[in-house]
Amino acid sequence: MSELNDEISTVPAVAVDEIDLSESYTPISPLEIARIAWEGVMRNKIRSLLTMLGVIIGVAAVIIMVAISAGTEATIADQIEGLGSNLVFIQGGIARRGAGGGGDTPTLIYDDVALLGGITGVAGTAVEQTSAQTVKSEQATLTEVSLVGTTPDFPSVRDVDLAQGRFFHQQELDRKSKLAVLGHSAAVALFGESDPIGQSITVGTTRLTIIGVAAERGVVGNTDFDSLIYTPITLLFDRFVPAQFARVVGNRVRIIYVELDETADMEHVITQMQLRLAGAKDVAVEELPFSIQSQNDIIETQGATTEAFRNLLAWVAGVSLLVGGIGIMNIMLVSVTERTREIGIRQSVGATPNDIRLQFLTEAVLLSLVGGLLGVLTGVGGAILFGETSEMRTVIVPESILLAFGSAAAVGIFFGFFPANIAAQLDPIDALRHE
Numbered sequence: 001m002s003e004l005n006d007e008i009s010t011v012p013a014v015a016v017d018e019i020d021l022s023e024s025y026t027p028i029s030p031l032e033i034a035r036i037a038w039e040g041v042m043r044n045k046i047r048s049l050l051t052m053l054g055v056i057i058g059v060a061a062v063i064i065m066v067a068i069s070a071g072t073e074a075t076i077a078d079q080i081e082g083l084g085s086n087l088v089f090i091q092g093g094i095a096r097r098g099a100g101g102g103g104d105t106p107t108l109i110y111d112d113v114a115l116l117g118g119i120t121g122v123a124g125t126a127v128e129q130t131s132a133q134t135v136k137s138e139q140a141t142l143t144e145v146s147l148v149g150t151t152p153d154f155p156s157v158r159d160v161d162l163a164q165g166r167f168f169h170q171q172e173l174d175r176k177s178k179l180a181v182l183g184h185s186a187a188v189a190l191f192g193e194s195d196p197i198g199q200s201i202t203v204g205t206t207r208l209t210i211i212g213v214a215a216e217r218g219v220v221g222n223t224d225f226d227s228l229i230y231t232p233i234t235l236l237f238d239r240f241v242p243a244q245f246a247r248v249v250g251n252r253v254r255i256i257y258v259e260l261d262e263t264a265d266m267e268h269v270i271t272q273m274q275l276r277l278a279g280a281k282d283v284a285v286e287e288l289p290f291s292i293q294s295q296n297d298i299i300e301t302q303g304a305t306t307e308a309f310r311n312l313l314a315w316v317a318g319v320s321l322l323v324g325g326i327g328i329m330n331i332m333l334v335s336v337t338e339r340t341r342e343i344g345i346r347q348s349v350g351a352t353p354n355d356i357r358l359q360f361l362t363e364a365v366l367l368s369l370v371g372g373l374l375g376v377l378t379g380v381g382g383a384i385l386f387g388e389t390s391e392m393r394t395v396i397v398p399e400s401i402l403l404a405f406g407s408a409a410a411v412g413i414f415f416g417f418f419p420a421n422i423a424a425q426l427d428p429i430d431a432l433r434h435e
Contacts, residue, residue, distance in 0.1 A: 033355070037362035040335070041370075051331045052371030054324025055411065059375025059404040060382055061320050066400035067383035069309055071393035086123075087157070088270060090256040090277075092290035107281070107289040110233065110251040113151070115276045121264030124153035126257045129233055131240045136202040137190040145186065147203060148228050149236025157259040160225065165197045165212030168232055176234045181212040185226035203229070206239050266294055318407065324371065325411035332364050332419035336426075343426050357424035364416020365409065372408030376401055 041048050092108025113127050128150045135145045154160060155167050168179050180201060187196050187210075196210045208231060217225040237251045260269055270292055278285045336343070343356055380396060387394035 030358075033358050033362055034366075037359055037366055040339075040359070040363050041366050047331065048367060051327055052324070052367055052374065054320060054327045055368050055371030055408050056324075056375040056378060058318065058320030058322075058324050059372050059408050060379035061316075062318060062404040062407070063376065063379025063396070063400050064382045064386065064394075065316070067379075067394040067396050068386065068392060070395040070397050071387065074395050075393045086260045086262060086264075086266075087294070088258040088260060088266070088273070089293050090258065090273070090290060091293075092253070092255075108253055108256065110237070110253050112253075112277060112280065113256055115280055116256070116258055116273055119269060119272045119276065121261050121269040121272075122258055123261050123264075124157045124259040126151050126154040126157040126259075127233060127253050128154070128255065128257075129236055129241060129251075129253050131236060133203045133240065135186075135190065135229065137199070139192060140190050142186070142189055145203075146228050147236065147240060148230050149233030149240070150230055151233060153259070154230065157257050160217070161215040163213050163215040164195070165210070167212055167230070173232045173234055176238050177232060178206060178208045178235060179211050179231060180208040181214060181230040182210060183214050183224075183226040183228040183230075184216040185224075186229055187213045201229075203231075204240060206235075266296075270294070321404075321407050321411055324408075325368070325415035328364050328367050328412060329415035329419060331367075332360060332416055333422070335363070336360065336419050336423045339423075340426060343423055347426075353424040356426075357420045360420035360423045361413070361416050364420065365412040368408045368412025368416075372405045375408065376405055379404065 090108065090112075110127060113125050116122055116125050128148050130149070131147045132144050133147045135142045135147075152167060152169050152173060155162065162181070163184065165181070167181055168177060172179060180203070182190065182196060190196065190201060191199065196213060199210050200207050201210065202208075214225065214228075214230075219225070233253075258269075258273070260266060273292060274285045274288060278288055281288065283289075346356065347353075380401070383394045383396050386392070
């Protein structure tokens with residue numbers, strides 16, 4: 001026995017911290033970490049689904065809100081383009097005369113149209129003025145009908161097609177001929193299925209002869225074209241909206257439409273218009289008391305407004321993602337507490353703090369990614385359903401899907417790191433003792 005003790009005493013002592021355990025431990029592969037994380041997620045399916053609910057709602061809300069906003073912007077653009085092609089809009093207001101001028105004077109008058117026709121690049125001009133009138137035929141009476149006084153180029157400039165008959169020409173305009181062209185629904189309401197061409201209607205106290213019926217067009221830019229009745233604007237000024245000082249200052253008009261050639265330089269043509277009108281008004285171009293805008297200008301203005309609204313909606317919807325991320329962090333903290341003993345066992349068999357951290361971080365990311373995917377499906381389906389069942393148009397924007405899904409992933413990483421780091425810092429001995 002003494003000899004055995006002597007042999008044991010001769011064995012050199014080895015310090016514990018000199019033992020290299022890294023040679024016997026094989027790091028866990030990312031695929032294995034993902035598998036373990038997925039098992040952790042599926043262990044409590046209901047809780048995982050409830051945890052993902054905030055992310056699902058946030059992602060879906062971002063997609064739906066952006067789709068509604070983009071649909072509104074597209075509708076406005078279509079309405080503006082539906083007014084005609086390659087148009088410039090000249091809109092006037094009221095300008096004050098000087099101290100001895102005796103009141104107000106119209107800034108945009110009918111005679112201004114003649115100034116624009118000779119400009120190179122101008123394909124046509126149209127002017128309109130409206131008056132609400134009572135219209136009677138032998139079969140029906142309509143009240144508050146919009147009688148539109150306009151010029152012969154109106155069908156070309158405003159893209160109004162004729163289903164029957166014709167539009168009035170320049171000679172009839174100059175003569176103040178008592179003629180009318182009916183919108184589609186106005187013709188049906190006044191004459192039913194009978195042919196209105198050649199028949200008469202009474203507008204106010206004036207009898208007009210029908211020479212044409214416009215093709216069905218519907219509502220464009222809040223204007224129901226089918227319910228309108230067109231007549232020479234000279235007749236409108238003479239019989240329906242006579243102005244007290246028209247012979248002195250001219251007949252006021254609300255808007256002038258100018259159609260440009262497709263090859264025309266719009267900026268150059270607009271500059272020429274400003275110079276002509278400024279010369280006629282005897283003011284500098286900068287002092288012109290009305291606006292000249294192209295379709296693109298109006299679309300860009302409307303686009304800026306809807307873009308700001310869309311960004312606001314996206315930020316509001318993004319709050320749901322933030323709430324979803326906080327929910328993920330809370331559940332992961334609970335999960336760390338519940339699985340403290342499991343963490344200690346894994347550490348005792350060689351798992352490093354980085355392995356533990358990656359496992360719980362991967363679980364959080366999986367929750368957010370699966371929630372993001374479900375949110376994308378819900379958002380796309382919701383946007384389509386909303387567009388089909390409501391009067392509002394929706395346009396799904398691919399960028400919003402990428403943004404929402406990427407935000408969901410970022411939320412998982414950001415809010416999952418804190419619980420994962422807590423799990424990685426647990427002491428193995430304390431973890432094993434945890435009940």
